[in-house]
Amino acid sequence: xxxxxxxxxxxxxxxxxxxxxxxxxxxxxxxxxxxxxxxxxxxxxxxxxxxxxxxxxxxxxxxxxxxxxxxxxxxxxxxxxxxxxxxxxxxxxxxxxxxxxxxxxxxxxxxxxxxxxxxxxxxxxxxxxxxxxxxxxxxxxxxxxxxxxxxxxxxxxxxxxxxxxxxxxxxxxxxxxxxxxxxxxxxxxxxxxxxxxxxxxxxxxxxxxxxxxxxxxxxxxxxxxxxxxxxxxxxxxxxxxxxxxxxxxxxxxxxxxxxxxxxxxxxxxxxxxxxxxxxxxxxxxxxxxxxxxxxxxxxxxxxxxxxxxxxxxxxxxxxxxxxxxxxxxxxxxxxxxxxxxxxxxxxxxxxxxxxxxxxxxxxxxxxxxxxxxxxxxxxxxxxxxxxxxxxxxxxxxxxxxxxxxxxxxxxxxxxxxxxxxxxxxxxxxxxxxxxxxxxxxxxxxxxxxxxxxxxxxxxxxxxxxxxxxxxxxxxxxxxxxxxxxxxxxxxxxxxxxxxxxxxxxxxxxxxxxxxxxxxxxxxxxxxxxxxxxxxxxxxxxxxxxxxxxxxxxxxxx
Amino acid sequence: xxxxxxxxxxxxxxxxxxxxxxxxxxxxxxxxxxxxxxxxxxxxxxxxxxxxxxxxxxxxxxxxxxxxxxxxxxxxxxxxxxxxxxxxxxxxxxxxxxxxxxxxxxxxxxxxxxxxxxxxxxxxxxxxxxxxxxxxxxxxxxxxxxxxxxxxxxxxxxxxxxxxxxxxxxxxxxx
Numbered sequence: 096x097x098x099x100x101x102x103x104x105x106x107x108x109x110x111x112x113x114x115x116x117x118x119x120x121x122x123x124x125x126x127x128x129x130x131x132x133x134x135x136x137x138x139x140x141x142x143x144x145x146x147x148x149x150x151x152x153x154x155x156x157x158x159x160x161x162x163x164x165x166x167x168x169x170x171x172x173x174x175x176x177x178x179x180x181x182x183x184x185x186x187x188x189x190x191x192x193x194x195x196x197x198x199x200x201x202x203x204x205x206x207x208x209x210x211x212x213x214x215x216x217x218x219x220x221x222x223x224x225x226x227x228x229x230x231x232x233x234x235x236x237x238x239x240x241x242x243x244x245x246x247x248x249x250x251x252x253x254x255x256x257x258x259x260x261x262x263x264x265x266x267x268x269x270x271x272x273x274x275x276x277x278x279x280x281x282x283x284x285x286x287x288x289x290x291x292x293x294x295x296x297x298x299x300x301x302x303x304x305x306x307x308x309x310x311x312x313x314x315x316x317x318x319x320x321x322x323x324x325x326x327x328x329x330x331x332x333x334x335x336x337x338x339x340x341x342x343x344x345x346x347x348x349x350x351x352x353x354x355x356x357x358x359x360x361x362x363x364x365x366x367x368x369x370x371x372x373x374x375x376x377x378x379x380x381x382x383x384x385x386x387x388x389x390x391x392x393x394x395x396x397x398x399x400x401x402x403x404x405x406x407x408x409x410x411x412x413x414x415x416x417x418x419x420x421x422x423x424x425x426x427x428x429x430x431x432x433x434x435x436x437x438x439x440x441x442x443x444x445x446x447x448x449x450x451x452x453x454x455x456x457x458x459x460x461x462x463x464x465x466x467x468x469x470x471x472x473x474x475x476x477x478x479x480x481x482x483x484x485x486x487x488x489x490x491x492x493x494x495x496x497x498x499x500x501x502x503x504x505x506x507x508x509x510x511x512x513x514x515x516x517x518x519x520x521x522x523x524x525x526x527x528x529x530x531x532x533x534x535x536x537x538x539x540x541x542x543x544x545x546x547x548x549x550x551x552x553x554x555x556x557x558x559x560x561x562x563x564x565x566x567x568x569x570x571x572x573x574x575x576x577x578x579x580x581x582x583x584x585x586x587x588x589x590x591x592x593x594x595x596x597x598x599x600x601x602x603x604x605x606x607x608x609x610x611x612x613x614x615x616x617x618x619x620x621x622x623x624x625x626x627x628x629x630x631x632x633x634x635x636x637x638x639x640x641x642x643x644x645x646x647x648x649x650x651x652x
Numbered sequence: 653x654x655x656x657x658x659x660x661x662x663x664x665x666x667x668x669x670x671x672x673x674x675x676x677x678x679x680x681x682x683x684x685x686x687x688x689x690x691x692x693x694x695x696x697x698x699x700x701x702x703x704x705x706x707x708x709x710x711x712x713x714x715x716x717x718x719x720x721x722x723x724x725x726x727x728x729x730x731x732x733x734x735x736x737x738x739x740x741x742x743x744x745x746x747x748x749x750x751x752x753x754x755x756x757x758x759x760x761x762x763x764x765x766x767x768x769x770x771x772x773x774x775x776x777x778x779x780x781x782x783x784x785x786x787x788x789x790x791x792x793x794x795x796x797x798x799x800x801x802x803x804x805x806x807x808x809x810x811x812x813x814x815x816x817x818x819x820x821x822x823x824x825x826x827x
Contacts, residue, residue: 102804102816113801117771126771133741134771216741246806246816252778253750253809256743322807333747368755373808373815380817
């Protein structure tokens with residue numbers, strides 16, 4: 096992974112000093128609350144329902160074991176012993192003290208980490224494929240490009256006060272694992288007929304109150320122009336994006352109102368003036384950064400491992416876990432493993448300090464000391480020998496990370512919701528737990544098959560409910576918490592937005608509602624048809640009919 | 653009126669300029685005051701002949717929605733361009749400055765004024781501003797400490813177009 100040199104380290108250290116001074120001036124009354132707020136947000140510090148919340152950047156989701164141990168130590172020393180992995184591959188602490196934050200940042204800096212631009216109206220943490228570098232369908236490794244983007248966006252002086260937050264995703268595989276079409280900018284790396292690497296640029300996607308799928312504005316930007324092109328997009332947005340209405344300030348609204356073609360023309364005109372910019376990426380720089388992401392020292396292994404095959408035959412539980420949580424790897428004899436943070440009874444994405452340390456140990460023992468955070472709020476060991484999979488499973492079980500539910504209904508994506516977040520309209524964690532409890536029968540769960548269930552506690556959509564096969568949105572009605580249900584959403588290459596099935600439900604009804612959706616699917620499905628495909632084939636009518644049948648759900652309002 | 657002191661070229665100096673039309677309720681004066689004045693873009697476009705006849709230093713200032721391209725043919729008449737920040741979180745002025753410096757070739761004084769605090773100075777300086785009138789309650793002497801918090805930033809900007817990645821190799825400091 097990328098290691099800092101003296102320049103990178105100096106910048107992070109200087110940022111700690113700067114934020115320490117800003118915090119001091121705020122506490123001394125030299126900065127008003129309104130002045131300090133955007134400054135602390137640029138360092139991921141929110142004031143939340145119970146306490147400040149600090150969001151630590153995990154650039155493109157990549158972590159070294161020593162970094163995870165430091166995150167665990169911070170959880171123990173400055174928080175209540177746990178952290179929350181978010182859908183943007185970051186880590187959030189829910190209980191730090193404001194005056195301790197500079198010390199937390201100083202500690203992060205010792206392991207080449209920071210909280211820079213994890214909030215605020217600026218370019219946020221760059222996200223990418225959690226299987227980057229190991230996926231069999233990869234076109235090029237997205238990590239060097241993500242790192243080059245990270246450096247470019249860090250303290251970018253022109254784009255630090257944008258109309259609204261700005262999220263960039265990078266995908267460089269055939270299959271999209273980044274929800275690329277739902278980002279302000281999605282950079283899809285491709286190869287042209289001549290074998291050259293370039294970028295298909297997608298702009299104006301997003302979730303939130305106005306969910307929109309992004310538009311391709313250029314089919315092939317040469318990779319050297321990644322920064323100049325993104326700069327051109329951001330300049331157009333910075334100058335013309337709306338600033339009069341918080342809910343209309345994202346770039347998607349500008350793209351929609353101008354139309355994608357007109358928006359593209361503005362960008363192309365801006366870009367035309369930047370052709371000889373020093374920001375054009377050099378071969379040397381790509382080579383320098385790429386050298387940090389060379390493949391680890393893989394052993395030469397047979398593609399089929401006898402012990403692994405034997406264990407699959409011996410243990411049904413292991414086989415079930417392997418079916419869901421073990422993924423293909425481009426190197427023979429290796430696999431990637433998802434450690435599930437979706438155990439029933441634990442808020443999705445939460446991990447204790449002790450669990451983080453155990454995962455760090457597992458990464459050292461089984462996966463070259465590195466791991467990834469997925470946008471589905473799980474942890475990934477990307478380079479595991481197949482012969483070690485049984486041992487990894489045992490260790491994961493002991494740590495509580497072996498729930499065999501990746502891709503299944505109980506692998507719920509959820510924001511922290513009304514229990515923690517001051518923006519939320521409704522709680523999301525108790526809903527997630529109630530649904531997980533309803534579907535705790537593994538045979539039934541596996542029979543239902545692949546299903547993404549996503550929950551957001553408000554329209555900001557941090558739980559990605561728009562792209563859930565089943566999406567649940569917390570809404571406020573006269574001070575009471577209600578839940579709106581949509582079906583048919585999908586992320587990835589065939590991305591789609593879910594359709595709302597009807598009036599919202601009380602919290603207590605939610606497990607029944609999900610059960611009725613599932614029963615409808617099981618009655619109607621064709622062989623090997625996923626829930627979401629059945630929804631797209633039949634439309635929402637039969638699901639709606641069954642869910643609202645009779646007056647049995649008296650709470651529906 | 654702007655505060656009586658500003659930061660210019662890294663030092664605190666007394667204000668010499670009169671900025672006209674900054675407050676929304678302020679009417680455009682019939683008679684222009686003596687000394688260096690900076691007027692809104694609309695006043696420059698409307699009273700060009702009057703303003704040029706004064707034979708005193710002249711400036712024009714731009715609001716966030718003003719197009720810097722409109723000023724491009726007239727730069728040789730001007731001694732100062734101001735960019736107004738009605739709210740510090742409104743970042744349009746940064747792009748205005750970049751365009752003035754890099755696309756239209758403005759070399760003279762580029763002044764940020766309005767709701768400007770010390771925590772914006774780094775971005776303002778890097779996008780090409782060389783003079784800063786802070787919000788009235790801000791102390792310019794104390795703010796000098798925040799002009800350049802980062803010795804070697806990653807990306808190129810107006811103050812130094814070379815990104816760090818081109819310098820890493822030039823100095824041989826890359827590993």
